[in-house]
Amino acid sequence: MLGHSKVEAVKTGEMETRSLSSSQHEESVPYIHRVGAPPKVNLFKEFKNTVKETLFSDDPLRSFKDQPRSRKFVLFIQAVFPILEWGRHYSFAKFRGDLISGLTIASLCIPQDIGYSKLANLDPQYGLYSSFVPPLIYAFMGSSRDIAIGPVAVVSLLLGTMLRNEIDPVKNKTEYMRLAFTATFFAGITQAILGILRLGFLIDFLSHAAVVGFMGGAAITIALQQLKGFLGIKKFTKKTDIVSVMKSVWGSVHHGWNWQTILIGASFLAFLLLAKYIGKKNKKFFWVPAIAPLISVVLSTFFVYITHAEKRGVEIVRHIEKGINPSSVNEIYFSGEYVLKGVRIGIVAGMIALTEAVAIGRTFASMKDYQLDGNKEMVALGAMNIVGSMTSCYVATGSFSRSAVNFMAGCNTAVSNIVMSCVVFLTLEFITPIFKYTPNAILSAIIISAVIGLIDYEAAILIWKIDKFDFVACMGAFLGVVFVSVEIGLLIAVSISFAKILLQVTRPRTASLGRIPRTNVYRNIQQYPEATKVPGVLIVRVDSAIYFSNSNYTRERILRWLEDEEEHLKAASLPRIEFLILEMSPVTDIDTSGIHALEELHSSLQKRNVQLVLANPGRVVIDKLHASNFTNLIGEEKIFLTVADAVLTCSPKLADV
Numbered sequence: 001m002l003g004h005s006k007v008e009a010v011k012t013g014e015m016e017t018r019s020l021s022s023s024q025h026e027e028s029v030p031y032i033h034r035v036g037a038p039p040k041v042n043l044f045k046e047f048k049n050t051v052k053e054t055l056f057s058d059d060p061l062r063s064f065k066d067q068p069r070s071r072k073f074v075l076f077i078q079a080v081f082p083i084l085e086w087g088r089h090y091s092f093a094k095f096r097g098d099l100i101s102g103l104t105i106a107s108l109c110i111p112q113d114i115g116y117s118k119l120a121n122l123d124p125q126y127g128l129y130s131s132f133v134p135p136l137i138y139a140f141m142g143s144s145r146d147i148a149i150g151p152v153a154v155v156s157l158l159l160g161t162m163l164r165n166e167i168d169p170v171k172n173k174t175e176y177m178r179l180a181f182t183a184t185f186f187a188g189i190t191q192a193i194l195g196i197l198r199l200g201f202l203i204d205f206l207s208h209a210a211v212v213g214f215m216g217g218a219a220i221t222i223a224l225q226q227l228k229g230f231l232g233i234k235k236f237t238k239k240t241d242i243v244s245v246m247k248s249v250w251g252s253v254h255h256g257w258n259w260q261t262i263l264i265g266a267s268f269l270a271f272l273l274l275a276k277y278i279g280k281k282n283k284k285f286f287w288v289p290a291i292a293p294l295i296s297v298v299l300s301t302f303f304v305y306i307t308h309a310e311k312r313g314v315e316i317v318r319h320i321e322k323g324i325n326p327s328s329v330n331e332i333y334f335s336g337e338y339v340l341k342g343v344r345i346g347i348v349a350g351m352i353a354l355t356e357a358v359a360i361g362r363t364f365a366s367m368k369d370y371q372l373d374g375n376k377e378m379v380a381l382g383a384m385n386i387v388g389s390m391t392s393c394y395v396a397t398g399s400f401s402r403s404a405v406n407f408m409a410g411c412n413t414a415v416s417n418i419v420m421s422c423v424v425f426l427t428l429e430f431i432t433p434i435f436k437y438t439p440n441a442i443l444s445a446i447i448i449s450a451v452i453g454l455i456d457y458e459a460a461i462l463i464w465k466i467d468k469f470d471f472v473a474c475m476g477a478f479l480g481v482v483f484v485s486v487e488i489g490l491l492i493a494v495s496i497s498f499a500k501i502l503l504q505v506t507r508p509r510t511a512s513l514g515r516i517p518r519t520n521v522y523r524n525i526q527q528y529p530e531a532t533k534v535p536g537v538l539i540v541r542v543d544s545a546i547y548f549s550n551s552n553y554t555r556e557r558i559l560r561w562l563e564d565e566e567e568h569l570k571a572a573s574l575p576r577i578e579f580l581i582l583e584m585s586p587v588t589d590i591d592t593s594g595i596h597a598l599e600e601l602h603s604s605l606q607k608r609n610v611q612l613v614l615a616n617p618g619r620v621v622i623d624k625l626h627a628s629n630f631t632n633l634i635g636e637e638k639i640f641l642t643v644a645d646a647v648l649t650c651s652p653k654l655a656d657v
Contacts, residue, residue: 082376083140086413094412101411102419104290105148105402109420110427111293112151112402112450114317114435115443118229119156119222120394121169122180125321125432127151130388132424133325134396135417137384143376145413146364147357148402148420149384153451154218155353155395157225159183161240161486162345166338179342182333185389186346191354192382200374203355207500209467210493211355212459213474217481217489219454222447229444230265232258232313242482258313264303265441268296272449286408293446300442301435315440320432324425325391332389346395348490350385353397357381360398364407401450469500508544510557512565513583513643520644522583536575537650538565539643541583546594555597558582559604579650580610583643584617595628602634613650615643 067075078085109131117127131150138149163169163183169176194200224245228236233256237248275292278285303309310316333339358374365372381397388396406416464471473496481489511524514531522539525531533539540561546554558580566577590598602612612634617625622639625631631639640646 079376080379081140082143083414090413090415095415097410097412098415099419101406101409101416103423104287104409105406105416106420106423107291107294108402108405109148109150109399110424111297111443111446112399113424114320114438115447116151116153116156117394118440118443119153119225119447120151120160120180121164121176122160122394123321124317124435125428126177126180126392126394127156128320128424128428128432129325129391130393130396132421132428133391133393134384134388135421137387138380139414139417139421141376141380141383142414143373143380144361144365144398145368145370146403146407146411147361147398147414148406149417150396150399150402150420151394152353152356152397152399153222153447154215154356154454155349155397157218157222157240158352158486158490159345159349159395162348164238166341166345175338178331178333179338179345180394181328181331181389181392182338182342183345183349184385184393184395185332186343187350187353187395188346188382188385188387188389190347190350190382191378191385194354195375195378195380195382198375200358200378203351203358205497205501206351206355206494207470207473207497209463209470209474210477210497211359212456212463213477214481214489214493215454216456216460217478218486219451220482221486222451226444226448229315229440230262230269230448232256232261232315232441234315240485260309260312261314261439261441264300264309264314264439265445268300268442269445269448272296272445273452276449276453283408286405290405290409293449296442296446297435297438301438304439305437309439310437317435317438317440317443320435322428322432324428325393327390328392329390331392348487349395350382352490353385353395354378354381356400357398360400360403364403367407401453469503473497473500502549505544505547506549507553508542508546508550510543510554510561511541512561513539513541515647520642522643522647534647534651536578537581537647538562538577538579539581539583539647541586543586545589546587546597547589547591548593551591551593551597554594555601555604558601562605562608562610577610579613579646580605581613581615581643581646581650583615584621585615587621588618590621590624592628595624595630598625598630599633611638611650613646614639615646616641 110128113127113131114124115127117124117130120126135149138147142149159180160169163176163179167176167179194202220242221240224242225240227233227245227249231249233249233252235248235252235256237244239245272289272292275289279287279289304314304316333342358377361372361377362374385393385395388394409416460471460474463474473493476496477489477493479489480492511526512533513522514525514528514533515522516528516531523531524541525533538561540558542554542558544550544554562577562580569576598612605612614625614634617639622631625639640649
């Protein structure tokens with residue numbers, strides 16, 4: 001710490017004075033502040049504080065302090081089930097908003113769920129199952145007021161693609177479903193463990209740019225997959241890349257397309273897009289795009305029923321199992337060859353589902369100005385998927401389209417999820433036979449209209465303007481999904497995100513600083529052209545912690561700054577560099593390799609008759625410099641609180657400026 005008790009105010013020399021002019025009297029030199037060593041900290045206490053700050057930075061146990069044991073138990077139960085806390089203040093006025101929101105998102109989720117289950121290569125009822133049990137679990141354990149739970153397009157496609165690579169969903173239907181439940185179980189385990197161990201920061205390694213590209217590519221892939229139902233094609237490729245899909249589409253144009261199916265799909269797709277346009281144009285009509293899918297299903301089903309279009313080649317759903325979720329506890333693989341496959345698929349699907357849900361939850365929480373506990377969210381999502389895997393559900397998460405409708409419909413709490421779940425329950429018990437004549441074309445149209453919103457070209461343009469490397473990550477993920485597969489696109493997204501992190505860690509930025517005229521402020525000379533260099537002094541700033549991964553590069557880059565400056569001064573016949581001031585305020589930490597690099601830098605500078613001076617090292621850094629005796633090596637008198645103080649000592653003539 002740079003406390004006042006540890007800052008030594010030192011005058012240069014014994015009341016040394018300087019002459020301002022022959023007509024002026026002498027004045028004492030301004031105080032030059034030195035950086036003191038922080039007090040020693042107990043090793044165990046330091047380790048404890050580091051772990052606490054890393055894993056418990058939000059201090060989740062602070063409400064437990066100074067509480068009796070009974071109260072701690074109540075607070076713990078409320079922490080696990082937030083509904084017990086906010087439920088005490090629940091009112092009829094809030095329920096009215098939740099009821100309207102729940103009914104609205106239910107009308108949207110039912111047709112979407114039937115379609116999304118096809119993306120996962122599962123029967124239609126499994127999509128409805130996944131909108132019955134998981135939302136109930138989340139309502140009791142989740143901390144978001146706005147998120148709507150259920151199957152989503154991207155996770156359904158990802159799960160379906162990865163499962164199909166292991167088991168054929170047509171030839172081995174039972175094994176395929178068992179693997180789907182197994183993957184869902186381990187997806188929930190992954191999410192819950194991340195929340196319990198407070199490792200949610202791991203999902204942040206997938207950058208926003210990579211997510212934008214992945215979502216956009218997945219949206220196009222999902223839309224292309226719907227061409228089978230939209231055009232009435234019976235023989236369709238199992239691959240997801242755009243080349244294979246287009247070959248399959250155009251290869252069947254003369255004998256595989258069904259004009260009645262195309263007419264149904266195109267008509268209702270136009271209706272759905274018009275409804276979305278109306279809702280986007282006027283927020284008061286948010287309910288129009290919300291109920292449009294259900295209206296489309298009802299009308300198209302009625303049309304097919306009265307015209308018997310299924311006899312003319314129009315593919316229909318035919319059968320949806322009636323009744324609520326059957327138990328699937330005995331269906332999950334806990335041993336055998338498929339366990340590890342289920343774990344691998346579950347981890348990937350669980351992480352993607354988690355990324356989407358947390359992003360959605362944070363977005364709406366910021367809009368309503370309330371705090372969202374990311375770790376609680378992970379535990380809630382994990383619990384609902386674990387229970388879901390045992391009740392014939394596949395991976396569920398937060399849906400952006402439904403959450404947006406939920407938000408605009410005026411939801412107040414997670415009760416809207418309970419209302420939606422109740423509507424799905426009634427649908428499963430009484431209404432599923434009605435969907436027998438629902439054409440596949442309308443489900444394809446609903447999915448296409450839903451995933452169009454995932455293509456965020458405006459975000460991609462903004463990414464290009466802000467950071468070109470981020471744009472590479474975005475396009476890499478996008479092209480990987482579209483031209484190869486969903487898994488490869490995801491792998492590219494993660495790889496480029498990690499590559500960016502490694503590049504920033506191993507190649508930190510450095511800058512040469514100059515003095516802003518008529519101030520004691522020193523800034524990057526490339527950012528501030530008016531900043532002037534100090535004669536005989538080179539000031540370099542390192543904009544990163546100095547670790548083993550970048551210590552050698554940092555040392556070499558600083559020496560390169562010195563060499564370039566010396567060449568420039570020699571060519572201009574100006575005085576050589578005598579002091580190199582290292583501005584260390586951005587250096588948050590340093591390890592043994594970093595200190596060794598500073599020692600080598602000091603040795604190299606001595607051979608050049610250049611003195612190394614440090615300015616404003618932080619508490620952690622100065623503590624380690626003292627522990628390694630580096631401060632004794634260069635001299636404690638060469639460590640200053642500010643660059644201005646260091647320059648004043650190295651170049652006293654500047655005091656007259």
